[in-house]
Amino acid sequence: MTLYDEIGTTYSAARRPDPRLAARIAAALGDAATVVNVGAGTGSYEPPTTLLAVEPSTVMIAQRPPASAPVLRARAEALPLADGVADAAMALLTVHHWADLAAGIAELRRVARRRVVILTWDRELTRDFWFLREYLPEGAALDDARAASIADLARLLGGARVEPVPIPHDCTDGFGAAYWRRPEGYLDPVVRSGMSVLAQLDQAVVRPALDRLAADLESGRWHERHRDLLGLEEYDVGYRLLVADL
Template identity: 70%
Template sequence: MVIYDAIGTTYTSTRRPDRRIAAHLTAALGDARSVINVGAGAGAYEPPQTVVAVEPSSVMIGQRPAGAALVVQACAEALPLADGAADAVMAVLTVHHWTDVEAGIAELRRVARRRVVVLTWDPRVIRTFWLVNEYLPEVTAFDEARAVPVDRLTELLGGARVRPVPVPHDCTDGFGAAYWRRPEAYLDPVVRSSISMLAQLGEEVLRPGLAQLAADLRSRRWHDRHRDLLERPDYDAGYRILVAG
């Protein structure tokens, strides 16, 4: 079963594209006049020059807005597209869901004439994130089973420039570390349902850690422990853009 057929039903309510992250992607795409968006989901971060979106989940396809690019229901590992079909190919927070990363990256390179842009995260950095490190260590084991090291992706891409993507304190896109300065958000089941690393673990696994987080918020212990975060405008949680030309 496609993962987002099960967990993607409330996706558009909490996963609204953030303009600052969009700016990083726009810069990475450069002067590309045609783009293929692989693992496109509901169309977040899809630039206007997108000619085709590729998405395996019918639930996510059903949430794409009117006027969005033509979408093809398919997987990254077998793109139904010709060689060199667009100037650039982008893949945003999707490679960790692929069943065969090597095949998927090879397909991105095949259909891109000039550039491949991948937004992912460095698992070595995100495991230090307070939510995982202090409250939900189960996420680390789950994440390490599916996350692709940045060095490995760079190798598969034949070399790539790696750029950090800091997460704004008021990030509108509710991915895993988006609420680093708004810890109470992780207590909201709707928020958790749109974060794949939490939704796939299940509520039974998460309950003890979330109960401790709730207690620490009530007692202000979390605020005391993370006083250094409370005035920061952004945070490096390990998200990275890889640009291969």
């Protein structure tokens, strides 16, 4: 059983693709005529050129739309695919879940002829995100333990350009820092169900953090502390696209 077999039952309700992020991912893939999506989940951001999706969780596979690309149940570290099967391989917000990062990256490079695209976050930046810094430092510690550094990922890729991905204030995809300007979102259990960092932490730690946030929202303390965020249309919380040409 995978992590998302346990926590992913309502994933598609909280994690709806954002068209602005989709445009950035499509630009990173460039003119790739065929794409393999590794750690594909429910199929978010798969371009029409997706040849095949690879996902280990049956719970996530069951939530893929009927018209999605064909999907194989497998892990990133052992892709049941031929060498150079597609122009590009992509892995979006998934590498932090892989048991063997080096093996998974090597597999992406093996199955892609021309390009590998990875969406992840820079933990050096995200640990300063207000929700983690002020309310849930345990989440930053978990990220430090599970997320690879950008430098390590670039090295494993054999070199990569790194592109910042600012997050719109009304982002429809409910990943960890998507609610940077909508703090009340973290109090919504459906929203939280799409955030693996909250699902993986002991709820005896998460619950008091949410109670403190709720109290600060009610009193106005949160808005006073973060008034600088309220007029921003987008914000760099640390998400990064790595694009490696092979």
